[in-house]
Amino acid sequence: MRTMKRVGAICAVLGGLAGSVVAFGAPAQAADCPAGQLCLYTGGDGSGTRAVYSWGSPDLAGQGVADPGWVVNNSNVQFCLYSDVNYAGRVSPISQTIPGGFTLRGPDDIHAHSVRPC
Numbered sequence: 774m775r776t777m778k779r780v781g782a783i784c785a786v787l788g789g790l791a792g793s794v795v796a797f798g799a800p801a802q803a804a805d806c807p808a809g810q811l812c813l814y815t816g817g818d819g820s821g822t823r824a825v826y827s828w829g830s831p832d833l834a835g836q837g838v839a840d841p842g843w844v845v846n847n848s849n850v851q852f853c854l855y856s857d858v859n860y861a862g863r864v865s866p867i868s869q870t871i872p873g874g875f876t877l878r879g880p881d882d883i884h885a886h887s888v889r890p891c
Contacts, residue, residue, distance in 0.1 A: 804873055806845040811852045811867070811888065817842030817878045829889030832858040840884050845874030854885035866891055 806812035807825060815821030815838055824836035829852065833839045846852060846867050854877075856862030865883045877883040 806847045806874070809848050811848055811850075812845045812874070813838045813841035813885070813888070814843040814845075814874075815841055817876050819843040819845070819874060826852070826888060829887070831860060831887050831889075833886055833888065834858075839886055842878055843874055843876055844870065846870045851891045852888055853891040854883055855887040855889075856884050858886045860887050860889060862886075864891075 804819075806823075809827070811826045811829075813824050813826070813833065813836075821842070822837045824830075824833070824838040824841075827848075830836060833841065844854070844867055846869050849869060851869075852867045853860075854865045854867060856865075863884075865885070877885065
């Protein structure tokens with residue numbers, strides 16, 4: 774019984790540490806996305822050039838973030854990323870994201886060249 778209590782206490786401590794790693798695991802730059810905004814980053818980890826949007830852009834190259842690698846949606850608005858300029862091509866809706874955002878790279882790569890509220 775005493776051993777089980779120790780194991781439980783150790784698991785609780787380790788679980789708390791793991792939660793801290795996850796909570797602080799987002800890149801610092803991505804964590805700086807202002808409230809009420811959508812932020813796109815050139816780096817796939819939330820680093821690099823950042824562009825901040827309230828209403829969108831028909832061509833992300835104009836802000837230096839064509840085909841971004843990371844997104845943070847700190848707004849209550851669902852934004853749509855489009856694979857081509859001028860809101861054309863494949864559409865990927867982005868609802869309010871978890872704190873720190875998420876990568877657009879992976880098994881289902883999202884390539885964006887324009888963005889606006891859906």
